[in-house]
Amino acid sequence: MAAPAVTLRTPAAELARPSIGFWSDALHRIRHDPVTMASLAVLAAMVLLAASADLLAQHVFRFTFTQQDLLRTWEKPTLDDPAYWLGGDNLGRSQVVRVLYGARISLFIGVFGALVSMGMGIALGLTAGYFRGWWDDVVVWLVTTLSNIPILFLLIMIGLYFRLDALSLSILIGMLGWLGIANFARGQTIALRDREYVQAARSVGASAPRIMLRHIFPNIVPLMIVLAMVDIGGIILAESALSYLGFGVQPPQPSWGNMLSGATAFYFKGPHLIVVPGVAITVTVLCLYLVGDGLRDAFDPRLRGSIGVSHGGRNE
Amino acid sequence: MGRFIARRLVQAIPTIFGIMVITFALTRLSPSDPVTIMLGNNPDITEEDRAELRQKLGLNDPIPVQFARFVGDTARLDFGTSSHKRPAIEVIGERLPNSLQLSVASLLLAIVVSVPLGLIAGVKRGRIADQAIRGVSVLLHAVPLFFLGLLFVLVFGVGLGWFPVGSMNVIGESCLFCWDRVWHMAGPVIIGATGGIAFIPRVLRTEVLEILGQDFVRTARSKGLRERVVLARHVFRNALIPIVTLFGGILTILLGGSVIIEQVFNWPGLGRLLFDAANSKDYPLVQASVLIGSLLLVVSYILRDLAYAWVDPRIKAG
Numbered sequence: 274m275a276a277p278a279v280t281l282r283t284p285a286a287e288l289a290r291p292s293i294g295f296w297s298d299a300l301h302r303i304r305h306d307p308v309t310m311a312s313l314a315v316l317a318a319m320v321l322l323a324a325s326a327d328l329l330a331q332h333v334f335r336f337t338f339t340q341q342d343l344l345r346t347w348e349k350p351t352l353d354d355p356a357y358w359l360g361g362d363n364l365g366r367s368q369v370v371r372v373l374y375g376a377r378i379s380l381f382i383g384v385f386g387a388l389v390s391m392g393m394g395i396a397l398g399l400t401a402g403y404f405r406g407w408w409d410d411v412v413v414w415l416v417t418t419l420s421n422i423p424i425l426f427l428l429i430m431i432g433l434y435f436r437l438d439a440l441s442l443s444i445l446i447g448m449l450g451w452l453g454i455a456n457f458a459r460g461q462t463i464a465l466r467d468r469e470y471v472q473a474a475r476s477v478g479a480s481a482p483r484i485m486l487r488h489i490f491p492n493i494v495p496l497m498i499v500l501a502m503v504d505i506g507g508i509i510l511a512e513s514a515l516s517y518l519g520f521g522v523q524p525p526q527p528s529w530g531n532m533l534s535g536a537t538a539f540y541f542k543g544p545h546l547i548v549v550p551g552v553a554i555t556v557t558v559l560c561l562y563l564v565g566d567g568l569r570d571a572f573d574p575r576l577r578g579s580i581g582v583s584h585g586g587r588n589e
Numbered sequence: 590m591g592r593f594i595a596r597r598l599v600q601a602i603p604t605i606f607g608i609m610v611i612t613f614a615l616t617r618l619s620p621s622d623p624v625t626i627m628l629g630n631n632p633d634i635t636e637e638d639r640a641e642l643r644q645k646l647g648l649n650d651p652i653p654v655q656f657a658r659f660v661g662d663t664a665r666l667d668f669g670t671s672s673h674k675r676p677a678i679e680v681i682g683e684r685l686p687n688s689l690q691l692s693v694a695s696l697l698l699a700i701v702v703s704v705p706l707g708l709i710a711g712v713k714r715g716r717i718a719d720q721a722i723r724g725v726s727v728l729l730h731a732v733p734l735f736f737l738g739l740l741f742v743l744v745f746g747v748g749l750g751w752f753p754v755g756s757m758n759v760i761g762e763s764c765l766f767c768w769d770r771v772w773h774m775a776g777p778v779i780i781g782a783t784g785g786i787a788f789i790p791r792v793l794r795t796e797v798l799e800i801l802g803q804d805f806v807r808t809a810r811s812k813g814l815r816e817r818v819v820l821a822r823h824v825f826r827n828a829l830i831p832i833v834t835l836f837g838g839i840l841t842i843l844l845g846g847s848v849i850i851e852q853v854f855n856w857p858g859l860g861r862l863l864f865d866a867a868n869s870k871d872y873p874l875v876q877a878s879v880l881i882g883s884l885l886l887v888v889s890y891i892l893r894d895l896a897y898a899w900v901d902p903r904i905k906a907g
Binding site for chain 2: 518
């Protein structure tokens with residue numbers, strides 16, 4: 274038999290173009306998204322400043338965060354003295370130094386708390402969705418119960434019973450903030466657990482932990498990264514609210530929230546004392562949310578608007 | 590409907606049980622001893638007296654017995670005596686209407702503002718209006734409630750003098766429904782409503798977009814109805830159904846935010862009560878506030894589900 278005269282068109286032409294993987298595709302999209310890039314830059318600057326708070330306080334501002342100057346109370350922001358760039362507070366302490374140390378606390382609690390809540394949420398959501406049965410009932414019951422308690426009420430009650438430092442505070446907020454993550458992880462796992470490739474893995478004898486970690490978990494990683502951004506923002510907000518009320522980070526350790534604790538006294542003498550910490554929280558959380566939205570669009574443009582801040586409620 | 594209500598009520602039992610376990614466990618696990626809290630470190634009170642009080646309070650009983658007693662007390666709304674020398678429930682009963690008034694007003698304002706915004710964003714998808722609404726929504730999510738409240742007081746209270754800087758009435762006046770109260774409510778209600786305004790429009794927008802793609806919308810258009818009629822009769826009416834389900838979520842936000850808002854605006858409601866009670870280490874009152882707050886949420890979620898089943902009968906079957 275002669276070879277067919279017509280040569281079949283192979284997809285070779287398309288294949289000549291290097292294939293683009295999931296992550297490099299996402300990276301490409303993010304690099305061309307100005308809002309996300311700008312937000313990332315702001316966050317990076319914030320982390321850098323917070324990390325070098327000691328150095329800056331020592332060498333640039335020459336002020337510690339507890340140092341007072343009672344001759345310069347309520348100092349308005351001035352360019353003359355670096356320590357008072359952002360003004361001084363009711364005790365003449367340097368606000369710029371205190372905001373820097375506040376950034377440390379807020380970012381630490383946000384990131385560490387998010388690690389705790391992501392860990393709990395993923396572990397509980399994955400196992401509940403995979404095993405179903407009584408374990409699923411227990412997890413769903415936990416989620417329902419905790420979502421029926423006003424979290425800020427509960428945090429105040431716990432703050433009354435136990436002494437909290439930054440570490441225990443972040444663990445605590447994380448332990449109460451995993452509900453949304455568990456719900457997402459559980460839903461995704463239920464959707465994936467009966468797919469053919471999971472059944473195939475099961476049929477060749479893969480153990481349950483292996484299936485969950487190697488076959489299901491990688492599918493929800495992009496979603497979880499998006500949720501992590503929103504989560505960090507939500508935890509920073511929760512911490513600042515609690516510290517504002519006086520049940521979170523305790524003075525003299527400055528946090529963005531507790532810097533606003535005595536704000537009623539600032540109305541007339543020092544509006545800058547209200548604006549600066551408030552703007553710091555808002556900008557940080559806003560950038561986290563925008564990065565979350567940008568990542569969601571980059572990972573899967575079809576998801577646009579379906580998860581993240583533009584969907585869920587406040588995390589307070 | 591009767592069976593649905595019964596089923597929904599039964600579903601609430603494990604939740605209430607969980608809430609009670611958590612509050613009870615926290616009290617038991619706390620390092621502070623209830624007897625010391627009650628008596629202080631008064632040297633006149635002997636060790637025997639303390640032991641006697643301990644026995645009388647039932648603190649030597651097995652934990653399950655103590656829990657059963659706690660459940661019984663809660664069922665009778667007996668939360669013990671607050672440091673106001675009155676039953677905790679009485680103190681809460683006085684404050685609760687103030688909080689509810691604020692919550693209901695915030696809820697209404699949030700809906701009145703959000704519904705048009707959401708519908709516009711859905712219909713004008715991708716246009717400037719849509720982008721602006723999305724931007725405002727993300728921003729409102731990111732601003733801490735107390736900062737927004739403080740700014741409001743700073744600008745409109747202290748700066749412009751349009752609104753009072755705190756409390757519920759002019760000194761000497763006290764009324765629940767009058768012009769003076771409305772004037773004092775403006776600030777906390779506006780700030781409270783932002784919680785809902787941050788997310789209701791987004792939900793409505795998604796809903797509108799989904800309904801615009803439905804067959805019955807195409808039918809309505811193809812039979813020649815004017816676009817205005819299509820939107821008003823077919824799209825908006827259906828898009829507004831899920832508003833009902835949002836009530837539960839918004840109430841969570843409002844109740845959680847009540848501590849903050851009542852603190853910023855010096856509004857004597859449940860949140861403010863909890864704040865003061867925690868600061869004066871009034872343990873029975875704190876415990877009672879948390880329990881009552883949680884039970885309010887449970888009830889509001891039940892009401893939400895019933896309302897949703899009422900407007901959308903398909904829910905009852907599921």
